Amino acid sequence: xxxxxxxxxxxxxxxxxxxxxxxxxxxxxxxxxxxxxxxxxxxxxxxxxxxxxxxxxxxxxxxxxxxxxxxxxxxxxxxxxxxxxxxxxxxxxxxxxxxxxxxxxxxxxxxxxxxxxxxxxxxxxxxxxxxxxxxxxxxxxxxxxxxxxxxxxxxxxxxxxxxxxxxxxxxxxxxxxxxxxxxxxxxxxxxxxxxxxxxxxxxxxxxxxxxxxxxxxxxxxxxxxxxxxxxxxxxxxxxxxxxxxxxxxxxxxxxxxxxxxxxxxxxxxxxxxxxxxxxxxxxxxxxxxxxxxxxxxxxxxxxxxxxxxxxxxxxxxxxxxxxxxxxxxxxxxxxxxxxxxxxxxxxxxxxxxxxxxxxxxxxxxxxxxxxxxxxxxxxxxxxxxxxxxxxxxxxxxxxxxxxxxxxxxxxxxxxxxxxxxxxxxxxxxxxxxxxxxxxxxxxxxxxxxxxxxxxxxxxxxxxxxxxxxxxxxxxxxxxxxxxxxxxxxxxxxxxxxxxxxxxxxxxxxxxxxxxxxxxxxxxxxxxxxxxxxxxxxxxxxxxxxxxxxxxxxxxxxxxxxxxxxxxxxxxxxxxxxxxxxxxxxxxxxxxxxxxxxxxxxxxxxxxxxxxxxxxxxxxxxxxxxxxxxxxxxxxxxxxxxxxxxxxxxxxxxxxxxxxxxxxxxxxxxxxxxxxxxxxxxxxxxxxxxxxxxxxxxxxxxxxxxxxxxxxxxxxxxxxxxxxxxxxxxxxxxxxxxxxxxxxxxxxxxxxxxxxxxxxxxxxxxxxxxxxxxxxxxxxxxxxxxxxxxxxxxxxxxxxxxxxxxxxxxxxxxxxxxxxxxxxxxxxxxxxxxxxxxxxxxxxxxxxxxxx
Numbered sequence: 145x146x147x148x149x150x151x152x153x154x155x156x157x158x159x160x161x162x163x164x165x166x167x168x169x170x171x172x173x174x175x176x177x178x179x180x181x182x183x184x185x186x187x188x189x190x191x192x193x194x195x196x197x198x199x200x201x202x203x204x205x206x207x208x209x210x211x212x213x214x215x216x217x218x219x220x221x222x223x224x225x226x227x228x229x230x231x232x233x234x235x236x237x238x239x240x241x242x243x244x245x246x247x248x249x250x251x252x253x254x255x256x257x258x259x260x261x262x263x264x265x266x267x268x269x270x271x272x273x274x275x276x277x278x279x280x281x282x283x284x285x286x287x288x289x290x291x292x293x294x295x296x297x298x299x300x301x302x303x304x305x306x307x308x309x310x311x312x313x314x315x316x317x318x319x320x321x322x323x324x325x326x327x328x329x330x331x332x333x334x335x336x337x338x339x340x341x342x343x344x345x346x347x348x349x350x351x352x353x354x355x356x357x358x359x360x361x362x363x364x365x366x367x368x369x370x371x372x373x374x375x376x377x378x379x380x381x382x383x384x385x386x387x388x389x390x391x392x393x394x395x396x397x398x399x400x401x402x403x404x405x406x407x408x409x410x411x412x413x414x415x416x417x418x419x420x421x422x423x424x425x426x427x428x429x430x431x432x433x434x435x436x437x438x439x440x441x442x443x444x445x446x447x448x449x450x451x452x453x454x455x456x457x458x459x460x461x462x463x464x465x466x467x468x469x470x471x472x473x474x475x476x477x478x479x480x481x482x483x484x485x486x487x488x489x490x491x492x493x494x495x496x497x498x499x500x501x502x503x504x505x506x507x508x509x510x511x512x513x514x515x516x517x518x519x520x521x522x523x524x525x526x527x528x529x530x531x532x533x534x535x536x537x538x539x540x541x542x543x544x545x546x547x548x549x550x551x552x553x554x555x556x557x558x559x560x561x562x563x564x565x566x567x568x569x570x571x572x573x574x575x576x577x578x579x580x581x582x583x584x585x586x587x588x589x590x591x592x593x594x595x596x597x598x599x600x601x602x603x604x605x606x607x608x609x610x611x612x613x614x615x616x617x618x619x620x621x622x623x624x625x626x627x628x629x630x631x632x633x634x635x636x637x638x639x640x641x642x643x644x645x646x647x648x649x650x651x652x653x654x655x656x657x658x659x660x661x662x663x664x665x666x667x668x669x670x671x672x673x674x675x676x677x678x679x680x681x682x683x684x685x686x687x688x689x690x691x692x693x694x695x696x697x698x699x700x701x702x703x704x705x706x707x708x709x710x711x712x713x714x715x716x717x718x719x720x721x722x723x724x725x726x727x728x729x730x731x732x733x734x735x736x737x738x739x740x741x742x743x744x745x746x747x748x749x750x751x752x753x754x755x756x757x758x759x760x761x762x763x764x765x766x767x768x769x770x771x772x773x774x775x776x777x778x779x780x781x782x783x784x785x786x787x788x789x790x791x792x793x794x795x796x797x798x799x800x801x802x803x804x805x806x807x808x809x810x811x812x813x814x815x816x817x818x819x820x821x822x823x824x825x826x827x828x829x830x831x832x833x834x835x836x837x838x839x840x841x842x843x844x845x846x847x848x849x850x851x852x853x854x855x856x857x858x859x860x861x862x863x864x865x866x867x868x869x870x871x872x873x874x875x876x877x878x879x880x881x882x883x884x885x886x887x888x889x890x891x892x893x894x895x896x897x898x899x900x901x902x903x904x905x906x907x908x909x910x911x912x913x914x915x916x917x918x919x920x921x922x923x924x925x926x927x928x929x930x931x932x933x934x935x936x937x938x939x940x941x942x943x944x945x946x947x948x949x950x951x952x953x954x955x956x957x958x959x960x961x962x963x964x965x966x967x968x969x970x971x972x973x974x975x976x977x978x979x980x981x982x983x984x985x986x987x988x989x990x991x992x993x994x995x
Contacts, residue, residue: 270297302486394441531568854882
């Protein structure tokens with residue numbers, strides 16, 4: 145029996161002598177270019193075996209170009225740099241290049257391994273590495289090691305040239321494949337099928353894999369004995385199937401592939417016109433598949449040209465890839481979309497948005513868990529700084545039922561990365577906690593059930609890791625709230641749950657949400673006394689915004705719902721002074737803020753009024769009594785001291801001057817305020833409201849009287865400095881009937897306050913001590929100012945009406961006559977001699993004019 149020729153002996157697999165010489169010349173030229181670009185960090189050297197310093201053809205030109213001492217110095221510098229900063233990619237590249245030039249094989253292997261642990265290597269680097277190893281020896285023991293390098297390379301990125309090198313290496317150096325043994329042929333076919341699966345749909349370069357596969361099968365056909373007709377027919381059918389498969393895929397040079405197919409069919413005895421593009425002689429299903437593939441190729445030609453352009457920026461090329469991807473996604477072929485994504489990330493390996501888009505697409509459309517898991521592994525290796533990729537990676541492993549050991553390893557690896565925000569670390573810890581919780585509940589009865597201590601350790605690590613960065617943030621509260629709930633529901637440890645909240649309060653004690661979460665847990669468990677003790681600890685704390693008021697009101701609501709009357713009274717006793725203090729503080733802050741925003745004119749106006757206020761205080765009978773008597777026991781009536789006429793005359797002169805200044809200021813202010821047109825209200829059919837909630841507005845009052853109707857106008861009295869409500873208002877009604885209904889709502893509640901409603905009756909005349917009638921009018925000015933003050937004085941009189949009420953303060957000398965001044969009592973209807981009677985503004989002006 146004749147010896148079966150090997151693959152190397154076949155004419156189609158071995159180039160001619162002239163071709164070998166041409167290839168050697170090309171390799172020498174590439175070798176020279178490679179040596180020139182070594183220092184520039186080139187990642188691809190076409191023939192590493194010839195260029196390697198240890199090869200027989202090396203002439204030592206690299207070592208001659210640089211002094212050995214300089215190389216050693218540079219080597220030490222790079223080693224120190226990588227020792228201090230292992231993530232320096234450029235330093236790794238230079239280190240590998242230098243070691244390769246120096247011929248230090250062992251150090252070179254170690255450097256490449258260290259780099260591959262941190263970074264995915266480019267296809268060119270893998271080609272260089274494999275060829276360097278092949279140049280050192282291709283013995284029986286070396287071949288598997290080199291094949292592993294190729295396997296690692298094709299895993300990192302999609303590269304048709306790397307696949308071609310891989311297949312050529314196997315054909316040349318694997319003894320079983322070279323001898324055409326059944327196991328060797330099966331190994332080669334599996335390798336080709338894997339290559340077609342990975343890159344057979346590559347529009348631009350995929351044709352290289354198809355042609356290499358056909359050439360391999362045709363070489364196998366030549367090795368079959370001529371007498372074995374059945375084996376030959378089977379091999380012919382295998383080659384025909386590869387042709388049919390290739391013709392159904394949109395690739396470049398499809399017409400040349402069709403012609404090659406026709407020529408091959410003619411070799412098999414079928415009559416076809418090779419030069420014709422006619423498809424009539426071809427089977428129907430092959431012809432229709434070819435037409436569809438050709439149409440698909442024509443639809444993609446323009447897109448292929450755009451992503452292959454070298455005259456545009458990298459950003460524009462990436463944008464063209466995204467356009468191409470949207471087109472492929474619209475076609476609905478996941479395999480083609482995946483190949484295009486692989487092509488894109490090979491050109492843009494650190495484009496994080498591209499990886500995120502790729503993984504989202506796979507999660508949505510591809511159900512093969514292993515493929516998605518591998519993509520996530522590569523994504524996190526290329527872009528380790530993107531926290532969302534690690535989060536999705538953990539979820540992908542959980543969906544694929546990965547072991548706890550693998551999940552823990554990926555999680556620990558993610559913590560070694562540097563993310564741009566602390567929230568990414570928080571999201572990562574929470575995702576890990578979610579997975580542990582689900583795994584614990586799912587496998588609680590299994591032999592490999594998780595120990596709850598793993599969950600506790602994870603959250604403890606998260607708290608230690610994030611507390612200093614997320615202090616007083618909602619994220620840290622959410623983490624501890626989750627942890628406490630797990631301690632309670634899964635760990636069944638109430639003490640531990642409380643300990644979680646207590647540790648949070650040490651960090652975020654000024655956050656209202658932390659206290660509320662702790663209280664909510666105790667209430668949910670029915671621990672009322674514990675919740676009450678927490679309220680007692682935090683009601684007096686100062687929280688941002690209105691948090692201090694909220695916790696006080698929350699305590700009162702809690703006692704209403706859960707406490708006894710004694711508990712509620714105790715809470716009110718504690719909370720009421722606190723709320724008053726907070727309200728006073730807030731009014732001070734608002735007043736201060738308003739004063740700072742006021743313009744200089746208003747500030748000057750207040751300064752001008754200040755001396756008048758001081759004099760008014762001196763004119764107060766209570767003030768004079770305090771200053772003259774110097775007696776802590778104040779006796780009103782008979783014991784009032786008398787002031788001398790001289791002092792009285794001097795004070796009157798001073799008052800006259802200041803009153804004139806005040807009058808001039810008011811007149812100027814009225815002229816300057818062009819938009820404030822004074823409107824006089826007679827209050828013929830008006831209700832006066834007091835004890836209003838300071839937050840009540842016109843709409844609230846109108847809604848309050850909606851059942852009464854007839855509301856014509858609403859005027860809320862404001863503080864002249866702060867502009868805030870004073871809790872007083874006038875409401876005008878259309879007629880007396882509606883007014884009567886409104887007054888009937890006296891003592892009803894509005895926004896938590898019991899209103900006091902009375903009829904405003906300015907037409908009612910009252911006789912003062914001098915026999916003159918005093919008719920009151922309510923004046924409302926659009927700009928606020930003095931009109932508002934006069935309204936406030938009248939409102940005070942209405943609100944605090946009563947014959948026995950005594951006015952205290954600075955301006956008692958000018959109070960209206962229907963309000964008795966300080967020193968008057970109900971048992972003294974007559975004014976004793978020497979007592980000073982309160983004077984109205986008109987009387988005071990007349991007195992000054994007489995002077």
